[in-house]
Structures are given as structure tokens and as C-alpha cells.
């Protein structure tokens with residue numbers, strides 16, 4: 001009956017992904033989380049079918065029914081990434097339910113802040129404050145890493161990002177990192193532990209640089225949180241294997 005579980009967790013991931021779009025867009029704007037989703041241009045509320053993750057986007061063919069304005073591909077993408085990660089992590093971690101819940105909580109946090117970063121270039125404190133205790137406490141109950149590795153990881157992640165920001169401001173006289181990124185890294189460090197926290201930043205930077213080289217966007221702001229998201233998930237999934245492989249080359 002595995003398949004029933006797979007369908008179930010994917011469905012939950014898709015539905016929550018849809019909700020995370022709403023949270024990431026409404027929380028920084030100070031809007032209520034209640035109330036039906038609507039077109040940002042003309043305000044038309046979405047019908048029942050249009051609210052279904054991914055399907056809604058396909059039914060509308062990426063355009064508002066009323067005003068025909070373009071609906072961002074970001075919505076179904078966030079839903080798809082959420083659904084896929086809920087499934088992938090379930091397949092990998094089904095023997096360890098606490099770890100599964102920690103990891104999907106982390107994915108949830110990251111998806112919300114990715115959305116906020118893409119729309120407003122902010123990482124909302126409110127969202128961090130909701131997830132901080134959840135990840136802090138759940139991390140203690142999972143045997144993925146000992147609690148002190150988690151705590152030290154959080155402190156190191158925060159401290160290192162703080163230093164980068166401080167140095168960047170001193171050296172280049174402009175803000176290189178937002179305060180939100182720094183606080184976010186405390187939670188990433190808690191989740192990954194001190195073994196993997198720096199690797200996540202390394203992955204994020206490499207992917208960010210490659211993206212910058214390929215896309216060559218001239219206009220100022222490139223959101224960094226999506227790269228932090230990819231970097232930390234990669235680090236969580238394959239980080240230890242990557243470190244072992246790298247040390248194997250050195251030996």
C-alpha cells in the first residue's frame with residue numbers, strides 16, 4: 001500500500017505549497033491569511049477548480065480568466081517543488097517519522113521565505129519566529145544529529161553570515177546581505193548542524209554564481225534565498241556523501 005502513502009504525502013505537499021505561496025506573499029504585506037486567493041491585477045477571486053495546485057494554473061493556461069493578465073509560473077513551481085520534496089523526503093525518511101517532520105518543516109519555512117524574497121526581497125521575521133521553536137525542539141528529538149551539533153551549527157551559521165555582512169558593508173559601503181538572511185542562517189544551522197552548515201552556503205554560492213554567469217542579469221537585485229534553499233536541501237540530502245568523497249580524494 002506504499003503507493004497510497006506516496007500519493008497522500010504528495011497531495012499534502014502540493015496543497016501546502018499552494019498555501020506557502022499565499023503566506024509568503026501576504027505576511028510581508030501585512031494581509032490576512034484568511035480569504036480566498038484572487039488575481040493581483042483585477043481582484044477576481046479564484047474558483048474552486050482554479051484553487052487546485054498546479055491543475056488550477058493549467059486550467060487557466062497561465063492567464064487570469066477576467067483580465068487575461070499573466071499569472072506567474074512561480075505559483076505552480078513552488079507547489080511542484082513542495083509536492084516533490086514532501087514525497088522524496090518521505091521515501092528517504094519513512095523509517096524515522098520525527099526526522100521526516102523536521103525536514104518537511106524546514107522545507108516549509110524555506111519555501112515561504114523564497115516566495116517572500118522573490119516578491120519583496122525580504123525574509124519576514126514573523127515566519128522565522130514561527131519556525132524557530134518548531135525546528136529547535138524537533139531537532140532535539142530526532143537522532144539525525146546530537147542536539148549540541150545542531151545548536152553549534154545555528155550559532156556558527158548566524159555568526160558567519162553576520163561577519164560576511166559586516167565585512168561587506170565595511171569594504172563595499174553597501175549592504176551585501178539582509179538581516180533576514182543572517183537570522184535565517186541560524187535556523188538553517190540548527191537544522192543541518194555544524195558539519196553541513198558551511199557546505200550549504202558553499203553550494204548556494206556556487207549555484208548562485210553559475211546562475212549569475214549564465215543569466216547575466218544587469219539589474220541590481222538577485223534574490224539569494226532561492227540559492228540558499230537549494231544549497232541547504234542539497235547539503236542535507238548529499239552533503240555527508242560529498243564530504244566523504246572530497247576527503248577520499250585528499251587522502
Ligand SMILES: [Zn+2]
Pocket residue numbers: 039040041042043044064065066067068069
Ligand atoms: Zn485578473
